[in-house]
Amino acid sequence: MGQITLRNVKKSFGEVDVIPSLDLTIENGEFVVFVGPSGCGKSTLLRLIAGLEDASGGSIEIDGVDATSLPPTKRGLAMVFQSYALYPHMSVRKNIAFPLKMAGMSAADAASKVEAAAKVLNLGDYLDRRPGQLSGGQRQRVAIGRAIVREPAAFLFDEPLSNLDAALRVSMRQEISELHQTLKTTMVYVTHDQVEAMTMADKIVVLHAGRIEQVGSPLDLYRSPVNTFVAGFIGSPKMNFIEGAEAEKHNAAMLGVRPEHIDIVEDGPWQGTIGLSEHLGSDTFLKVLVDGIGTLNVRGTGEVGLHTGDKVSLAPQPGKLHRFGKDGKALS
């Protein structure tokens, strides 16, 4: 089990309203990712769910039980911290067994559970080391191991991969996804890396200044962002925004078009000059100064034989133009 419902949840630190009011339901077994810019309240929200902070208002239900004023110990959730928060004075084995010991499990039962978790996480060889003698990825796995042995109702992750290098991040990301497929337990995952969000999530929650901007599957958000904030936040490289006369032609205050949805054609509506071209091999990124519009980022597939100063003609792909009103909301 692991359904989490937030109703009208508020949080303020003194004068500052970090989360004005928020409603959200996380279904059992879902992999939910919170994304948003730094300082938007992702960690705060996660800590509210964990019980490490009190909500200033509203209620939090876990599996239908009101948990708003339960201490973290009683909520049956497990958390993996950005700094891993391993107990430095305990061996890996003791670290993983700690929650079991706290739950009063017999040493023999705990040992077999630790062995099982270590097997899943490939930690077998390190069980007698101290956290200080492990690499970043191994520490991360210990932290996850400590979380899974408890068989919690849900896992909470707060930017668990941000201290790892790029290559390790990719492999750990896959490991966590696989873990989710095996365990089928609810996972709530905070990140500001949108690649992590897109690849791992069943459901993404985009936060901005403590408010939910949009909730949906990764492709939902990609295809139909409800406002300019989500449109600009999801997708890499960022969506191009066009204002002025060109937007008015389409009856909108603002137009949005993703770099990958602009084609280089013989005779398109937009004419421009290439300002900067980045050739990555698999892709080519072009900055094009378009007459009457401004700079557009364009993504070409493969090796495109164009260079700075070349004149090009561009056309947006049909149906891939996003129209936004004056308030930034998407127009249907």
Add this chain to the structure above:
Amino acid sequence: MATLNSRRAARLMISPAVLLLLAWMVVPLAMTIYFSMLRYNLLMPGMESWAGFDNYRWFLTDPAFFAAIGNTMKLVLGVLFITTVGGVLLALLLDQPFWGQGIVRVLVIAPFFVMPTVSALVWKNMFLNPVNGLFAHAAKALGLQPYDFLSHAPLASIIGIVAWQWLPFATLILLTALQSLDREQMDAAEMDGASPLQRFGYITLPHLGRSITVVILIQTIFLLSVFAEILVTTNGGPGTASTNLTYLVYAQSLLSFDVGMGSAGGVVAVILANIVAIFLMRMIGKNLER
């Protein structure tokens, strides 16, 4: 970090310490204030009578009181001055590379471990004694007249003894602070053309600021109540030449058995100490902010 639960727990966890210290502060103090209003002499039990503020009047107009205040200040400031200045210089020296750093450090720290009664006795008899003391021997060897330190310069002698005990403390704190100084900062200053003296003034000394504050705070706490050194060496004399406030109150109450007067003196001492405390806490509070 802070939920209602954890705040409630925190209050519970801190309360034994707070309540004990509160009791420790309030109960005896209240009794002292009460006694200070009585005519109460241990030699005349059962003769207690209400005295109002008489004890305070006597205590505060006693010339010994002013002498004691002056001596207390001289003692505290004198020792603070010697130990901080000496400590900084010594720390600068010990921070240089040299052979046998570990051993020298052990030698320097040693006086801090010596109990006040011992150091007072040893200094009094084996060094300062005008007949058999080592200094007397040295003076005679040089053809000089031995100097009777404890009779002619009692307070200075006590300041010397106490400073010897506290110099290691200051030195070690300051040395540790020096060693935590970022070398790159020094190198940068040198590249910027700062002379060694300027580097000391603009980088080293400000870096030591926090540690000097701690040295002053901790030492003041202990120096205000120097007692054993005086009791053992001079008994406050000759006259009141080396009587500090602590010793004066002790002498009033336990040597003259005048509980009323002694208590009045105690209350005065507490008030004065609180003034110093407020002043110091201000300074420390500012300096320890992060």
Add this chain to the structure above:
Amino acid sequence: MSRNVSTTRRSVVTIAAWGIGFLIFFPILWTILTSFKTEGEAIASPPSFLFFDWTLDSYREVNSRSDYPRHFWNSVVISFGSTFLGLLIAIPAAWAMAFVPGKRTKDVLMWMLSTKMMPSVGVLIPMYLMFRDFGLLDTRTGLVIVLTLINLPIIVWMLYTYFREIPGEILEAARMDGASLRSELIYVLTPMAVPGIASTLLLNVILSWNEAFWTLNLTAANAAPLTAFIASYSSPEGLFYAKLSAASTMAIAPILILGWFSQKQLVRGLTFGAVK
């Protein structure tokens, strides 16, 4: 990395440092040396530094005159007892201050320290009378209580500065792992803070060992620790230098040895978090 220091400069510094170190240590050294002399040699003029007849006579005499083992044991019980009791009260308090700081945490800490500035002499009489009435005069229990109280602020402060260096996330992790507050303190915080707790313990044992106001004023014979033992050599025996030296050496040796062995932790503790 560091530049080469010329040998000349290193030699000069070495001589200066050793010279000053020797001067500072000299009174202790001289006391130890004198304790092995006869009374005659102890006051001989000129005094001999190393070339005298080494003898243990003074130690024998001090031992026959006073009950050193009892005073020693009193010192041990009083200093360790008060320190352990203090730690027991201070660890939860420091936990609260470091990990659940409120607006008034700093003020509480400063207030605690300020109680330490209250001159003991101000409350000597009531304490004496209360001790008399509760039958605590000249008992180790009484001294343990008083020394716990006077050292409590320092213990709290030191622990607070150590605890603040421990990331709060680890304690939160323990809470998420189902640890009660008690388990959090016993299994996570305390073991992680062992170095800090050790130096706090050491410093306070030393301070209590050397405390010489309450130990002198509230004890007579039974509970008298080494501070009182040595005070009894004040006069006129003070003029018997060899015996005085032997007694002094015996009084300071235990703590001197403890201090030397634990120098590293102690120095760390002494800085009261002022040095990072």
